[in-house]
Amino acid sequence: MFIFSYWFSRLVAADPGRKRLKTASKATISVITAVVIMLIVLKAAGSSQITAAILSGVIGLMGILVVNDETTKAKKVTTGLVALSSAVSLGIGSFLSRYGQAENVFLVLLVFLSFYLQKFGIRYFSLSMVAFMSFYFASILHVTFSQLPWLLAGVIVGACCVFIYNFVIFKDRPANVLRSSMKSFHIQVNLVLDLIIELIQKRSIEPPQIKQYNRNIKKLAEYTRVASEELGNTDPHDIWPGVTAEQMRLYVFDTVMLLQTYSPAIRKLSELKAFNHFDIQQVLLKLVESIREAEVLNENPTHSLTDAAQHLQELRQKLSELEPQDKRYKDWLYLIRRIETISNHVIDEAYELQQAIVKQEKQPQKEAEEQEDKEDNDEEKGLKPSTKKSIQAVITAVATLIFGSFLSPSHQYWALLAGYLVLLGTETIGSTFVKAVQRSVGTLLGAAVGFVVASFVSPGILEVTLLFICVFMAFYFFPITYSFMSFWITMMLAFMYDMLLGGISESLLLARVLDTVVGVGIALAVLLLCFLKEQEIK
Numbered sequence: 001m002f003i004f005s006y007w008f009s010r011l012v013a014a015d016p017g018r019k020r021l022k023t024a025s026k027a028t029i030s031v032i033t034a035v036v037i038m039l040i041v042l043k044a045a046g047s048s049q050i051t052a053a054i055l056s057g058v059i060g061l062m063g064i065l066v067v068n069d070e071t072t073k074a075k076k077v078t079t080g081l082v083a084l085s086s087a088v089s090l091g092i093g094s095f096l097s098r099y100g101q102a103e104n105v106f107l108v109l110l111v112f113l114s115f116y117l118q119k120f121g122i123r124y125f126s127l128s129m130v131a132f133m134s135f136y137f138a139s140i141l142h143v144t145f146s147q148l149p150w151l152l153a154g155v156i157v158g159a160c161c162v163f164i165y166n167f168v169i170f171k172d173r174p175a176n177v178l179r180s181s182m183k184s185f186h187i188q189v190n191l192v193l194d195l196i197i198e199l200i201q202k203r204s205i206e207p208p209q210i211k212q213y214n215r216n217i218k219k220l221a222e223y224t225r226v227a228s229e230e231l232g233n234t235d236p237h238d239i240w241p242g243v244t245a246e247q248m249r250l251y252v253f254d255t256v257m258l259l260q261t262y263s264p265a266i267r268k269l270s271e272l273k274a275f276n277h278f279d280i281q282q283v284l285l286k287l288v289e290s291i292r293e294a295e296v297l298n299e300n301p302t303h304s305l306t307d308a309a310q311h312l313q314e315l316r317q318k319l320s321e322l323e324p325q326d327k328r329y330k331d332w333l334y335l336i337r338r339i340e341t342i343s344n345h346v347i348d349e350a351y352e353l354q355q356a357i358v359k360q361e362k363q364p365q366k367e368a369e370e371q372e373d374k375e376d377n378d379e380e381k382g383l384k385p386s387t388k389k390s391i392q393a394v395i396t397a398v399a400t401l402i403f404g405s406f407l408s409p410s411h412q413y414w415a416l417l418a419g420y421l422v423l424l425g426t427e428t429i430g431s432t433f434v435k436a437v438q439r440s441v442g443t444l445l446g447a448a449v450g451f452v453v454a455s456f457v458s459p460g461i462l463e464v465t466l467l468f469i470c471v472f473m474a475f476y477f478f479p480i481t482y483s484f485m486s487f488w489i490t491m492m493l494a495f496m497y498d499m500l501l502g503g504i505s506e507s508l509l510l511a512r513v514l515d516t517v518v519g520v521g522i523a524l525a526v527l528l529l530c531f532l533k534e535q536e537i538k
Contacts, residue, residue: 034060059158093138242356418519442486450494
């Protein structure tokens, strides 16, 4: 029964604020709508430019994923600029297609801009990213001027789908997201407290239990991050009158600190046989259970914090009865005191929140100002991080273009795309290495599975359905692990190649995997060499 309850709670809290589900759903529906509308238009016009429908789907997808401005008004402006950026990039791509290496030069320039312009704001990154992908699309399909009108129509259709789904059908509702995020946060907190209760009751801790506890603590960190981000977008006073964002942040932070303190303390108490002291064990159990049952953000709580406060007082009384000099207690009394101190702090914070909600006290909002990154405020010697990353990206782009032309001349940009994507969003060699491994593994598995599935499925409705399922799965699991996204994206590409090329071969998918490994390997090598050179200079 406990296992069923545990996994049911895990399922309910799996998507804090349901942000992953909303984003993946928007992206998938936007792609489907854009492609279907464009296919209908093309059929009505008697045109066979299926690439226009594919590009429309690409813009419908990119517009959902890369438009991340802080306000809705800014997002609307960026969405319009995304269409313009794509159109200009396609025009330049069709013009440069006749000039050989000029394409490569412009592609490298776009790589540089997409990294360098990030320091000016998220909008510039979004526009550069869309321009890069549009030019990449034009390059691999060798777009000509005769194809350009239909491709521009596809861009407009894709951008309109993005606008409709982002700002009409799936409008942002920050209050609902914050409420759902806090619900997921509390569910995860209670799952960890359930594990704490189990550890206290058993009096002994096995390695699997420690691993399970550590996994849940890491998951809690994800939910904490989501809740904290939403507190920056939404005033909690609109949902829970009387509660300020500062109060909520302190409560979330202190709750996490509570559970991080419990873990080593409970483990050490178990090792020192402290739970053989029956009174201590029972009082700790009551304390943790009462904290778990408290409904802090409920306007009409059925379980208040009064019980937790009473059990905390009992724990203090038990501590006062134990002699610190007694050899039986001195090795673990300080651990109980740590638990008592942090528990008292969290109960006080939670009580203030609960009372503010119940009484609906209107308190002045005190938003903590975001401290700007020290790297942006302080003058540094040498190049700024954004400049360093853009130079590394350019070196990677040039190297991957050279190697890619030897590995697979017909798909020379695959290695470039792999290296480009691995460098995006990574700041250290360690994070880049992890992302590189995840992408390589995901691409390898996705290519293998996609090849097998595509060989059994004939091009048609079923394969198209599987393609859109891959789109949804890729962007639903992207925040969890990059390897999952790479797996589903590669499967999607396998289905696309099967439909567009009338079948896929082992050599084609092998080239895809090889180019990916080479691309991420070059990106890692460039990052490592630049890092070592920087260390030598210092």
